Amino acid sequence: MKKVVVAVGNHFMSSIVNEKSNENRMTCWTCDENLSNDFFCSHCDSVQPLKENTSVFHYLGFEKTYSIDLAMLEKKYFDWQMRVHPDKFIGRSDEEKAVASSHSAFVNQAYKILKDSYLRAEHLLIDKGENIGHVSEFDAILLEEVMEKQELLVTLDKKEAIQDFMEREQNKINDLENELSLHFASDDFDAVRRVLKFLKYSNKLLEDARKQEKKISSSH
Ligand SMILES: [Zn+2]
Numbered sequence: 001m002k003k004v005v006v007a008v009g010n011h012f013m014s015s016i017v018n019e020k021s022n023e024n025r026m027t028c029w030t031c032d033e034n035l036s037n038d039f040f041c042s043h044c045d046s047v048q049p050l051k052e053n054t055s056v057f058h059y060l061g062f063e064k065t066y067s068i069d070l071a072m073l074e075k076k077y078f079d080w081q082m083r084v085h086p087d088k089f090i091g092r093s094d095e096e097k098a099v100a101s102s103h104s105a106f107v108n109q110a111y112k113i114l115k116d117s118y119l120r121a122e123h124l125l126i127d128k129g130e131n132i133g134h135v136s137e138f139d140a141i142l143l144e145e146v147m148e149k150q151e152l153l154v155t156l157d158k159k160e161a162i163q164d165f166m167e168r169e170q171n172k173i174n175d176l177e178n179e180l181s182l183h184f185a186s187d188d189f190d191a192v193r194r195v196l197k198f199l200k201y202s203n204k205l206l207e208d209a210r211k212q213e214k215k216i217s218s219s220h
Contacts, residue, residue, distance in 0.1 A: 056110035066184035
């Protein structure tokens with residue numbers, strides 16, 4: 001693997017390129033020159049059609065790791081959006097406009113996945129060829145804990161009490177995210193899958209609590 005730096009507007013985006021891709025090097029679909037990266041032609045500046053199974057990590061210039069710099073994610077998302085904005089393709093062929101538009105949709109999707117700790121972990125498992133099947137498996141202890149919390153939540157009718165509930169759940173989510181980071185670092189994918197189950201329910205509880213808080217605020 002080698003690292004290449006790709007100019008995007010006035011910014012620079014680093015991408016990982018597999019050395020092996022040199023063997024069957026791709027050429028630009030518009031000018032036919034050799035491509036030095038997967039997404040843009042350095043000769044004619046045209047955006048390249050998206051390949052199937054493009055990794056969202058690779059796409060936004062990240063290595064395949066769980067811990068990513070979220071400020072950097074925002075920046076790279078913004079760079080991509082600017083780069084494939086419809087305004088930049090006025091006067092270009094319909095074909096190229098369609099390619100740019102598919103990038104525009106993909107960059108939104110990639111951003112959404114990488115920003116969310118649960119989805120990011122799930123996609124990292126997929127990228128590493130690991131199954132995510134265990135995540136949805138039944139877990140009696142977890143289910144009991146979740147049901148207890150849900151029962152507690154519906155009895156809360158004060159904004160402050162719900163906010164305390166949300167703070168506790170957010171702290172738990174932070175702990176789970178730290179655990180995920182450690183388990184990914186040691187390639188312990190069974191532990192990752194176990195933590196993901198808890199993270200899924202904690203996210204759901206937090207979402208339910210937000211709805212509950214909204215309901216109470218609007219009824220007063
Ligand atoms: Zn070209």
